[in-house]
Amino acid sequence: MKITFGQPPEWFPPVKLKGLEHVFLREPIDGYRSQYIHMFLQDMQQLVPLGSRRERDAYFDIETNDQQLAIKTLAALDRKYRSTHMADALRHILSFTAMELFQAGRSVIALRTKLDEYEWNITSVHPSASRIVSLGPFLIQFLPERDNGYFGKDAETYSREIRILNRKSVLCIELPSTLKRFKEKFLKRLQLLSNLANPDTDKLFPPISLENPNPRKNILDFSAFRKNFDIALFQTIRETGWMARNFTGEEKSDFLTSVWRLRFRKFQATLRMEIIRQLNEQIPNIIRQSSPDFEMFIREKGLLTPDELTNMERQLYAGDISFEEVIDSTFSL
Structure with a gap:
């Protein structure tokens, strides 16, 4: 097994x-095998309303001294759609990053920059973040034995490798430590509940036989099970x-639904602001290696902050705002 330094x-x-x-x-979380994890990851990653389209309010101000370079950077980070509209690209980046943070605890993208006399070329490499660990100032990836065989091509086998990554060219967004501890416990419980949600009834009831065609022992009380499950x-x-x-x-009631919507939006807003804070810290540092004067700052515009959502919850308890106002506000965010 070889060890390499400064590699992407x-x-x-x-x-x-x-x-x-x-x-x-460790294997990454597979939400498709767990109905509650799958649903949570889908709902949680909607950190920005779908209304953030070019014909609507963009929800963000992006301050930069090089508009074209900022567009190229965000398009490279938008790994699926490569959108050249900054608001759309940023919405996609936030969504994918949130998903990866809850699957692996971090989101890692390598930005490769090439500056020639004509234009900037920026591409991104997205490794599996669950295969990358952060140890103090170092970011380390362990690569197992693997091959490049595909579509009948003769496979070339690569030996195991430990890569100590070059942080100067790697964008690494991490969950805060408090959320990391919460995530592990939370997803394990969702996995357990998913396994229990549809019990195997063949194991709960005694089998029917000629000697006992109508067994009555160990009958499960489904109403009690459902109540305890809920x-x-x-x-x-x-x-x-x-x-x-x-x-x-x-x-369920309108009041309960309103309170929970406010709390979930607050959870999303906290995560969104943390991702944007880390993007503002890291993107300029990476791009400045080739363009020393580059500046870029992402600022939210028109999105409810955690403090505003907390205040709305207090107003709801005091009866100062209606359920309709809460639901309208949290749907549009």
Whole structure:
């Protein structure tokens, strides 16, 4: 196994881990195998309303001394759509970053810059963030044994490698430590609840046989199970304000729905502001390696802040605002 320094991160397809590779690598969270994790990741990543289109309020002011370079940078970071409209690109960046933060605890993109006499060329490399660890000032990626075989091409096998990445060219957005601890516990509970949501009834009831055609033992009380399950789900999700897409039932009310919407929007707003803060710190530092005078600052415009959402919750408890005002405000954010 070789160790390399100052290398960019590398993306590699899923591989079957061998031996001690399990010590260094962990599987990323697969939301598709867990209904509650999948739903939460989908809902949580909508940090900016869909109204942030070019024909609507953009929700952001981007202050820069080089508009074209800023557009190229954000388009490179928008890894899926490559949008050249800055507000759209930023909305996509925030969405993907939020998803990766809750799947792997960090989002890592390598920006490769090339400056020639004609124009800037910027491309991005997106490795699997779950394969990258942060140790103090170092960012380390462990690459397992892998090959480049595809579509019948003769495969070339690459040996295991530890890369100590060049942070100067890597954008690394990380969850705050408090959210990291919360994320691990929260997603584990959602996974457990997903496993319990649809119990295997074949294991709960005794089998029917000729000797016992109508078994009556160990009958599960589904109403009691459902009640206890709902309590466990509520206790898990209440800190985020996410309602697990369950807005109906005798225990639900307009007041409860309004309070939880405010809390979930506050959770999203806190995460959005943290991502933007780290983008403002890191993007200029990376681009200045080739363009020393580059400046860029992303500022929110018209989006509710955590303090404003907290104040709305206080007003709701005091009866100073209506449910309709809360719902309208949180849908448009």
